[in-house]
Amino acid sequence: MHANEESHTDHQSVEQRLISFFKDGAKIVGLPASVGEIFGLLFASPKPLTMADLVSRLNISKGSASQGLKMLRTLGAVRDVEYGNDRKGYFEADIELKKLVGGFIREQVRPHISSGTRKLGELEQELDTITDSELRAFYENRIKIIKRWSGKAKLVLPLLQKFFGE
Amino acid sequence: MHANEESHTDHQSVEQRLISFFKDGAKIVGLPASVGEIFGLLFASPKPLTMADLVSRLNISKGSASQGLKMLRTLGAVRDVEYGNDRKGYFEADIELKKLVGGFIREQVRPHISSGTRKLGELEQELDTITDSELRAFYENRIKIIKRWSGKAKLVLPLLQKFFGE
DNA sequence: TTGAAAGTTCAATTTATTTTGAACAAAAAA
DNA sequence: TTTTTTGTTCAAAATAAATTGAACTTTCAA
Numbered sequence: 001m002h003a004n005e006e007s008h009t010d011h012q013s014v015e016q017r018l019i020s021f022f023k024d025g026a027k028i029v030g031l032p033a034s035v036g037e038i039f040g041l042l043f044a045s046p047k048p049l050t051m052a053d054l055v056s057r058l059n060i061s062k063g064s065a066s067q068g069l070k071m072l073r074t075l076g077a078v079r080d081v082e083y084g085n086d087r088k089g090y091f092e093a094d095i096e097l098k099k100l101v102g103g104f105i106r107e108q109v110r111p112h113i114s115s116g117t118r119k120l121g122e123l124e125q126e127l128d129t130i131t132d133s134e135l136r137a138f139y140e141n142r143i144k145i146i147k148r149w150s151g152k153a154k155l156v157l158p159l160l161q162k163f164f165g166e
Numbered sequence: 167m168h169a170n171e172e173s174h175t176d177h178q179s180v181e182q183r184l185i186s187f188f189k190d191g192a193k194i195v196g197l198p199a200s201v202g203e204i205f206g207l208l209f210a211s212p213k214p215l216t217m218a219d220l221v222s223r224l225n226i227s228k229g230s231a232s233q234g235l236k237m238l239r240t241l242g243a244v245r246d247v248e249y250g251n252d253r254k255g256y257f258e259a260d261i262e263l264k265k266l267v268g269g270f271i272r273e274q275v276r277p278h279i280s281s282g283t284r285k286l287g288e289l290e291q292e293l294d295t296i297t298d299s300e301l302r303a304f305y306e307n308r309i310k311i312i313k314r315w316s317g318k319a320k321l322v323l324p325l326l327q328k329f330f331g332e
Numbered sequence: 333t334t335g336a337a338a339g340t341t342c343a344a345t346t347t348a349t350t351t352t353g354a355a356c357a358a359a360a361a362a
Numbered sequence: 363t364t365t366t367t368t369g370t371t372c373a374a375a376a377t378a379a380a381t382t383g384a385a386c387t388t389t390c391a392a
Contacts, residue, residue, distance in 0.1 A: 013295070014289060014292050014293065014296065014305055017285070018308070021285055021286065021289065024278075024281070024285070025282065028278045030196055032351085034350075034351075043308060046301070046304045051368080052368085060352090061352045062353080062369075063351070063352060063353065063354095063372085064352070065369095066369060066370055066371085067351090067371090086367095087359075087367070088369095089369080095311050097315050097318065112190075115190070119186070119187055119190070120187065122183065123183040127180065129179070138212045145261050146187075152329070156326070159329070160322070163318070164318060164322075198380055198381085199380080200380075200381075216338090217338075217339070218338085227381065227383060228340090228383080229340080229341080229342085229383065230380080230382070232339060232340055233340085233341090233380095236340090253337070253338070253389075254338070255339085
C-alpha cells in the first residue's frame with residue numbers, strides 16, 4: 001500500500017501549487033522541470049515518500065524519478081530517511097536554505113567558475129603570440145578587466161554562503 | 167568596406183578564445199550562446215562594430231544578430247555608439263560590471279521573483295479551503311519557510327548590486 | 333518618388349535538452 | 363536457488379529552445 005493515503009480532496013490544490021511553484025523555480029535556476037516537481041512534492045508532503053510515490057503522483061517515469069532524486073541528493077536538497085520497515089527507500093525535502101544554496105554553489109556555480117578560470121589562463125598564454133604592441137596592450141587590458149570581474153565573483157560566493165547560512 | 171580591417175593573423179586566436187569564453191558564460195547564466203558570442207566579439211574588438219560585422223565574423227544570421235543585440239542592449243551590456251558617418255549602427259561592449267550585474271538582476275532575476283511572489287500569494291489563499299487542521303498547520307509552516315527564503319532573496323539583491331557597484 | 337541599404341519579425345527548421353521505457357543490476361524474501 | 367521488488371542506466375523518442383532566412387518595414391540618398 002501507499003505510504004500516504006489521505007483524502008486527496010483537501011490539499012490537492014495546495015500540493016499542486018507547491019509542485020508548480022518549485023517547477024518554475026527549477027527552470028529559473030536552470031534545472032529540469034521534473035527535478036523541481038520532485039522537490040515540490042517532497043516539500044509539500046508531511047511524510048517521507050518513496051520513488052514509487054513520485055512516479056505515480058507526478059506522472060513521471062521511473063527513470064526521471066531516479067535521475068531527479070540523484071540530482072537532488074547531490075545538491076543536498078533531498079535526503080534519505082529511515083521510515084517504515086519495508087525495503088523501499090524513503091525521501092524527504094531538506095528545507096535548510098543554507099544547504100540548498102551551498103549545494104547549488106558547489107555543484108552548479110563553482111565548476112563553471114573553475115573552467116572559466118582555466119580558459120582565461122590559456123587565453124593569457126596566447127597573448128605572447130601577438131606582435132602588434134598596441135593590439136596586445138588592448139587585449140592585456142581586456143584580460144585585466146575579466147580578472148577583476150572574476151576576482152569579485154570568487155569573493156562574493158563565500159559572502160552569499162554566509163548570508164544564507166542560518 | 168568593413169569597419170575593421172586588421173591582418174587577421176595575429177589576434178585571431180585570442181579573439182576566438184574571448185568569443186568562446188563569453189559563449190560559455192552566456193550559457194551558464196541561461197542566455198543563448200549567440201548572445202554570448204556577440205558580446206564576446208564586441209568585447210574583443212578595439213573598435214565599434216556593425217551588425218553586418220557580427221553576421222560575417224560570427225557566421226550567424228542577420229536575425230540572430232538583431233535579436234542578440236536587442237537582448238544585450240536591454241541588459242545594458244552593449245551600447246550604440248556614434249562612429250564613422252554612414253547610416254549603419256555601431257555597437258560597443260559595456261565593460262562596467264555594475265551595469266552588467268544590474269541589467270541581469272533587473273531583466274532576468276526580478277521578474278521571476280515577482281511572479282513567484284504572486285504565485286505564493288495565490289497559494290496562501292488556497293489554505294482556507296483546507297479543513298484538516300493538522301494538515302493546514304503543516305502547509306502554513308511550509309509557506310512560512312518559503313517566505314523566509316524569499317525575504318532573504320529580496321534582501322540579497324541590493325547587497326549584490328552594492329557589492330558589484332564600482 | 334524611387335531604390336538600395338539597414339534592420340526587424342516571425343514561421344519554419346535545426347539543434348539541444350529532457351523524458352521515457354525497456355533492459356539490466358542489486359538485494360532480499362520465498 | 364528462484365522470484366519478486368526496487369532501483370539504475372542509457373539509447374531512443376519527445377519536447378523545448380535557439381537559429382535561420384525570407385518577407386517585411388524603415389530610413390535616407392539620389
